[in-house]
């Protein structure tokens with residue numbers, strides 16, 4: 228039996244990503260976003276929805292670039308802090324000991340401590356109401372070398388201790404229960 232709730236966005240879990248923006252040592256900033264995700268594989272496209280009152284909104288709008296940095300257990304506290312404090316008042320990189328590094332393709336910053344940083348170029352801004360949706364093309368991905376298996380060259384995001392955000396709370400990821408397509412895989416015959 229289900230109870231009726233008023234309409235709201237209740238899609239969980241979602242990421243709690245750190246969005247970095249601006250230019251190194253100039254107007255760089257970082258904030259936390261959960262309204263962030265993939266919208267197309269080819270070409271690779273992402274979105275982030277940002278309230279116009281955020282300090283980062285103006286920075287991203289003026290440069291047309293930002294970076295989606297995935298977050299893990301090591302930077303969980305910084306992830307929350309960057310989501311409750313504004314770059315108008317703090318240098319959040321300094322306060323949270325996050326290291327800003329110059330990106331490779333766009334002229335912005337990524338976070339050294341993040342396991343994976345996705346460089347994005349804004350293609351469209353759609354005002355939706357409380358949030359503006361920034362639709363962006365992925366132009367480069369920077370992956371932490373510690374999670375690349377030296378023997379095979381495979382990138383292991385499963386080693387990165389990623390975190391998720393579920394209805395106001397942060398969580399570690401649990402045990403793996405399957406992989407893509409496992410529900411239709413044929414069982415191997417016993418030898």
Ligand SMILES: Cc1cc2nc3c(=O)[nH]c(=O)nc-3n(C[C@H](O)[C@H](O)[C@H](O)COP(=O)(O)O)c2cc1C
Pocket residue numbers: 243256257258259260261262263276277278280281282283284306307309310311312313314315392
């Ligand atoms: C878990 C979490 C998720 C958030 N998701 C969003 C989001 O998707 N969009 C947004 O505009 N603000 C979001 N916020 C709020 C901003 O991160 C917060 O207002 C931040 O202080 C803005 O920083 P800035 O003023 O330096 O840009 C989120 C905050 C938290 C803690």
